[in-house]
Amino acid sequence: CGLSPEKVLLRLNPRLIVARMTGFRRDGKYAAMAGHDINYIAVSGVLALLGRKNEKPYAPANIMGDFAGGGAMCFMGILLALLAREGSGLGQVVEANMVDGSNYLASMPRLGLRHPIWDRPRGDNLLDGGCPYYDTYETRDGKFMSVGALEPQFFAALLKGLEIDPASLPGPREDRNTWPALADLFTKTFKSKSRAEWEAVFDGTDACCTPVLTYPELERGGFDQRPPVTLKGSPGIAIADGENERPAAEGVGIGIEGEGWVSKGLPPGKDGEEKLAKWMGWMRGRQYDLVDGGLVKVEMGRNPYAKL
Structure with a gap:
């Protein structure tokens, strides 16, 4: 039985926590098949939700299946097992797979299929590119701005920044029949200025309109590398970028004393x-x-x- 967790490892040490993560489930139709992130989210139902109207489903690199649905869900299972051990004194096997993990992460849109928020075909819904005031728009210099002005007060701030008279809109913003015309209006308007010009307009406002930044841009501008979760009593240490120990940004956010990250990246294996x-x-x-x-x-x- 090799190093079977139940038959070997846990018998040797009942407090041991063993995490076992797979792509497909360990049972069922796909158990013995090879696969990658795109396959796992495909059979989970998540991939069918992603993409533009009248286009093929779009796989978001390997973020959804491998890292979020797999690694993050497995890590959460380990933490839950640690909490359980505090009470029982016993470890256990943590089973995780990228199909069920991805499916869990998509709970909101999956449940939304039975609600007007997400009950239409892909690309026709409020949050999947169907709504013109929750979308991205190209600027004059070929870059992009993101818009998430769902609430009335944010939508009003967006119109103000775009210098669009509310009276000139094709109709009430809640009317889906006006969405194509409204999208065309926003598309033409955003094309009239560069991204930097739109940033100057919307920075500091409540229009829910921000630039779509790339990683090279962030790094050239002094990437503010912070922990994904801030623990006030445990300062983080940045990982070095390659062999040059590129200086990391300092600080871990408001209300936290000290620099948080060390001034230089920590090379893997150091100390x-x-x-x-x-x-x-x-x-x-x-x-x-x-x-x-x-x-x-x-x-x-x-x-x-x-x-x-």
Whole structure:
């Protein structure tokens, strides 16, 4: 049975938490098949929701299945298992797969299929590109602005910035029959200025209109790299960008004392030996050694170099 969690690992250490993550479910029609992110979200039903009207479904790189539906859901399961162990004293197996994880993340639009918010074909709904005041628009210089002016007060601020008289609109904004004409009006208006000019118009307003920034732009402008979740008592440490230890942005957000990130990125493996000695009492050459940049365990009387 190899290293079966139930038959081997948990019998050796009942407090152990073993996370097991797969792409497809471990049972059912696709269990024995190879796949990638696009396949997992396809059979989960999520991919059918993504894309423009009258176009093929659009896969969002491998963000939805691999990282969010897989890694993040598996990590959440580990945290829940840790909480459960506090009460029971026992570990358990955490099962995660990218099909069910992606499906869970899409709960809102899936439930929306039975509600006017999402009960139309792909690309015809409020939040999937069908609504002209929840969409992206190209600017004169080939860049883009994002618009999310769903509420009346935000929509009014958007019209003010675009210098559009509400009386000139093709009809009430809630009337879906006017959406194509309203989209054309917004398209032509946004094309009249560069993105920088529109940023100057909308920065600091409540129009819910912001630039679509690229990662190269962010990095050239001093990328404000912050933790995904801020823990006030635990400052974060940035990971170095390659070998040049590109300086990371300082600060972790409002209300947090100190710089948060260190001023230089932390190269992978830095201070690893110090941490092993401090946390576990391990010393290089005794409990472990380094081979080809990897940590290997040294067993007493043997030298198997089985990577940890």
